Amino acid sequence: MTCGAYIAAMGIISALGTGTDSTFQALKRCESGLVSVDFFQLNRPEFPKVGMVRGTIKNTLPRTHELARIAAGQIMAQCSLVPDAVVLGVTTGGMLTCESLLKAKETDPALFQYHGLGTVAEDIAELVGCTGPAITVATACASGNTALTIALEMIRSGQAQTVLAGGADALCRMTCFGFQSLQVVDPAGARPFDQNRSGMSVAEGAGLLLLVSQRPENPVAQLSGGGLSCDAFHASSPHPEGNGAFDAMAKALDDAGITPEQVDYISLHGTGTEANDKAEAMAVNRLFNRNRPAASSIKGATGHPMAAAGAIEAVISALAVSKGIIPGNTGFSTPDPELNFIPVPGPIQKPVHRVLSNTFGFGGNNAAIVISETQNRTSGAWARDVKGGQEPKMGPMSVLGYACVTGAGTTAESLDAFYKGQSLAGMIPDKILTDLLSLKKVRRMKRFSRLMLALAVLAGKNISGISPASIIGGTGWGSLSETWDFLSRLFAGNEMSSSPIDFVGSVHNAALGHVAMELGAKGANITTTGGDASFEQALWTAGMLSQKDHAPMMVMGADEHHKDLSFRFDMSVVPGNTASDGGGALVLVPGAVPGKTTLTPRLFMKNDNNVPPQDALAGLIRELPEVNDRYGAVMAGIPRACAVRGKALADALPHAFSSSIPILDYRCLTGQFATAPAVAAVLAVDAIENNRLPDPHAPGQYIDLQDRGILLLGLGRYLTAVEVMPG
Amino acid sequence: MEKLISELKQKIVDTLGLMDVTPGDINEQDQLIGGPLGLDSIDVLEMVMMLENDYGVVIDNKELGETVFATLDSLARYVNDHGNRGS
Numbered sequence: 053m054t055c056g057a058y059i060a061a062m063g064i065i066s067a068l069g070t071g072t073d074s075t076f077q078a079l080k081r082c083e084s085g086l087v088s089v090d091f092f093q094l095n096r097p098e099f100p101k102v103g104m105v106r107g108t109i110k111n112t113l114p115r116t117h118e119l120a121r122i123a124a125g126q127i128m129a130q131c132s133l134v135p136d137a138v139v140l141g142v143t144t145g146g147m148l149t150c151e152s153l154l155k156a157k158e159t160d161p162a163l164f165q166y167h168g169l170g171t172v173a174e175d176i177a178e179l180v181g182c183t184g185p186a187i188t189v190a191t192a193c194a195s196g197n198t199a200l201t202i203a204l205e206m207i208r209s210g211q212a213q214t215v216l217a218g219g220a221d222a223l224c225r226m227t228c229f230g231f232q233s234l235q236v237v238d239p240a241g242a243r244p245f246d247q248n249r250s251g252m253s254v255a256e257g258a259g260l261l262l263l264v265s266q267r268p269e270n271p272v273a274q275l276s277g278g279g280l281s282c283d284a285f286h287a288s289s290p291h292p293e294g295n296g297a298f299d300a301m302a303k304a305l306d307d308a309g310i311t312p313e314q315v316d317y318i319s320l321h322g323t324g325t326e327a328n329d330k331a332e333a334m335a336v337n338r339l340f341n342r343n344r345p346a347a348s349s350i351k352g353a354t355g356h357p358m359a360a361a362g363a364i365e366a367v368i369s370a371l372a373v374s375k376g377i378i379p380g381n382t383g384f385s386t387p388d389p390e391l392n393f394i395p396v397p398g399p400i401q402k403p404v405h406r407v408l409s410n411t412f413g414f415g416g417n418n419a420a421i422v423i424s425e426t427q428n429r430t431s432g433a434w435a436r437d438v439k440g441g442q443e444p445k446m447g448p449m450s451v452l453g454y455a456c457v458t459g460a461g462t463t464a465e466s467l468d469a470f471y472k473g474q475s476l477a478g479m480i481p482d483k484i485l486t487d488l489l490s491l492k493k494v495r496r497m498k499r500f501s502r503l504m505l506a507l508a509v510l511a512g513k514n515i516s517g518i519s520p521a522s523i524i525g526g527t528g529w530g531s532l533s534e535t536w537d538f539l540s541r542l543f544a545g546n547e548m549s550s551s552p553i554d555f556v557g558s559v560h561n562a563a564l565g566h567v568a569m570e571l572g573a574k575g576a577n578i579t580t581t582g583g584d585a586s587f588e589q590a591l592w593t594a595g596m597l598s599q600k601d602h603a604p605m606m607v608m609g610a611d612e613h614h615k616d617l618s619f620r621f622d623m624s625v626v627p628g629n630t631a632s633d634g635g636g637a638l639v640l641v642p643g644a645v646p647g648k649t650t651l652t653p654r655l656f657m658k659n660d661n662n663v664p665p666q667d668a669l670a671g672l673i674r675e676l677p678e679v680n681d682r683y684g685a686v687m688a689g690i691p692r693a694c695a696v697r698g699k700a701l702a703d704a705l706p707h708a709f710s711s712s713i714p715i716l717d718y719r720c721l722t723g724q725f726a727t728a729p730a731v732a733a734v735l736a737v738d739a740i741e742n743n744r745l746p747d748p749h750a751p752g753q754y755i756d757l758q759d760r761g762i763l764l765l766g767l768g769r770y771l772t773a774v775e776v777m778p779g
Numbered sequence: 780m781e782k783l784i785s786e787l788k789q790k791i792v793d794t795l796g797l798m799d800v801t802p803g804d805i806n807e808q809d810q811l812i813g814g815p816l817g818l819d820s821i822d823v824l825e826m827v828m829m830l831e832n833d834y835g836v837v838i839d840n841k842e843l844g845e846t847v848f849a850t851l852d853s854l855a856r857y858v859n860d861h862g863n864r865g866s
Contacts, residue, residue: 235824235839491799550828552828553824
């Protein structure tokens with residue numbers, strides 16, 4: 053059996069209550085938490101009820117952050133362990149606050165500093181004292197379970213001993229009006245699997261689990277498996293027969309080392325929409341055949357809290373195991389003859405050993421997890437035993453293909469400019485992107501999705517015969533055009549309605565959903581986000597998952613420049629400077645393939661301004677002791693917003709490395725955008741293959757790499773190191 | 780009616796971003812959804828919003844939508860009968 057991770061502590065806040073005890077009591081009473089939203093104005097009196105967290109929530113930070121803080125506070129009250137990493141699923145971040153600011157036409161970037169989805173994980177990391185990676189997963193409604201699956205792999209691979217993982221999202225106009233525009237909100241409140249169901253109830257909340265490799269004193273339960281898949285079928289509708297849902301569930305069971313017969317309870321995604329419930333019922337019936345265990349969706353009680361859904365349901369699944377309860381499918385009364393599927397209508401108290409919990413989202417993203425009872429063992433034999441102080445290294449990934457898009461053009465033009473020492477800053481004309489793609493395909497996509505899809509098509513061109521199953525991509529800011537257009541139309545129309553096409557396109561993972569459809573990639577499909585380290589987050593996620601899947605992946609990073617939003621959100625973007633965007637894509641295969649350039653993630657830690665540069669770099673040197681012989685150059689990414697700190701670190705590098713290693717500040721070439729590191733990775737790979745790098749101090753001259761590698765450093769809010777080595 | 784049909788053709792092209800289609804390419808009797816234009820359920824919802832904003836026509840259930848959006852001709856007739864304003 054594959055090892056799992058112990059759940060040492062949990063935190064939860066939802067429409068059902070705050071904390072595990074009140075949630076358990078509410079579940080026992082089969083309560084519904086659906087009410088009318090009261091903290092922002094809905095100009096439609098008939099607007100259906102939502103799953104709102106009741107009571108006063110502080111507003112020091114945006115609501116999503118505050119909800120996550122409440123859940124984290126519950127964990128800190130139970131357990132003093134400081135996590136090595138934080139992995140959260142988030143889809144709205146500071147959106148509620150951002151909406152009000154945009155409505156008031158505010159332009160000061162300082163007011164928008166908590167808008168980014170990644171700022172929730174960064175804030176929680178700060179709160180709990182975590183200085184390791186803070187990874188944010190934005191795979192729409194599948195985000196929570198995807199985050200938990202990544203966290204589990206972090207622990208299994210030994211990258212972390214303790215991970216705080218889960219998801220958080222707050223109600224906002226975007227989700228309320230977005231789902232309304234899709235006509236998938238049930239005016240009577242969600243009634244999952246009921247014959248008369250007509251949609252979901254939009255909701256909010258946060259769920260966090262402290263996962264540990266070594267058995268704690270009183271483990272709640274175990275996270276014993278995770279399965280990720282992509283429908284590669286449609287931007288917002290599930291595969292009609294639930295094929296992707298089936299794959300995710302089957303993978304989760306396999307990953308946990310159990311058979312369908314061993315599952316006692318299925319925590320269903322069950323949103324209450326006609327399409328989801330039908331597809332999920334079909335997939336569950338197919339996987340479990342005639343022996344389906346008890347199953348229910350709690351979304352008639354909690355509503356659908358987006359990225360928090362998987363995390364909240366993971367907490368409830370752990371309660372099911374630890375307290376012996378099968379929650380009822382609140383709202384269900386009439387079986388749907390079309391579904392051949394009757395959920396558990398009311399709560400049942402009985403022993404539960406293993407739970408399968410489902411989440412599915414836009415972009416065809418599916419993520420299922422298995423929560424199991426804790427085996428009666430006294431040592432940590434279930435988790436991989438990592439010897440103290442010996443951090444396991446993430447293995448190399450070999451580069452089979454690559455592409456980039458910059459202000460200079462596509463890959464060939466960008467590389468040409470790079471070697472000539474010319475600027476790559478700027479924005480590629482939209483016409484070049486649409487010429488690469490077909491007009492029919494891109495008509496509903498705006499710039500960010502077009503950039504990502506163009507990158508995937510370009511990177512896929514030189515890898516004939518290889519089909520990446522998994523797509524993992526980072527973006528600092530996602531679909532800015534759709535977000536701006538959706539909110540502009542909403543405000544222009546007196547907050548009554550907005551565009552369903554823009555809503556579907558506004559989610560960060562919309563782009564990778566299109567990439568999956570283009571490439572027929574039905575494996576894991578993960579969008580990571582977190583400002584300037586968004587691409588590095590994707591690379592780390594790929595590194596961890598590759599140790600499990602051993603299959604080719606496409607790892608990407610891109611951002612669009614938006615004239616109204618980029619300068620508000622990204623403090624490195626200054627009006628008047630060259631507006632820049634673009635990205636890079638790499639086709640990677642786990643392990644070192646002879647003759648192929650490799651990428652290896654080496655370091656990901658918080659770049660604390662209070663730590664003197666030489667001390668911060670000491671961690672890097674510890675990680676990379678052979679630096680002088682190993683690398684011929686450093687390519688450093690210094691976001692403009694972190695220029696002082698970044699430059700201090702770059703200046704201290706030669707002393708730390710005891711050598712005058714050439715340092716190329718690549719953002720001087722690419723321009724300022726969050727996923728410039730994805731472009732830099734592509735440039736570095738090409739430079740390794742040519743064994744030379746343009747000399748930053750002498751245009752037209754080259755640095756001879758002498759068959760050594762390049763160290764890619766990120767010197768923003770996180771200190772990251774990726775090595776690119778010749779094959 | 781003819782004026783309304785040509786107006787709706789232009790609105791469909793603009794609203795749905797049909798970059799490779801001109802209003803003249805849309806045949807009134809062709810199946811609108813799943814037909815030659817490659818439109819699907821999200822496009823229907825986008826058109827629902829446009830009809831509500833521009834003509835005051837409300838289409839809030841799937842069954843009605845299927846009838847109204849069968850062809851451009853059926854759409855124009857419904858807007859003509861139920862719309863409360865031109866645009």
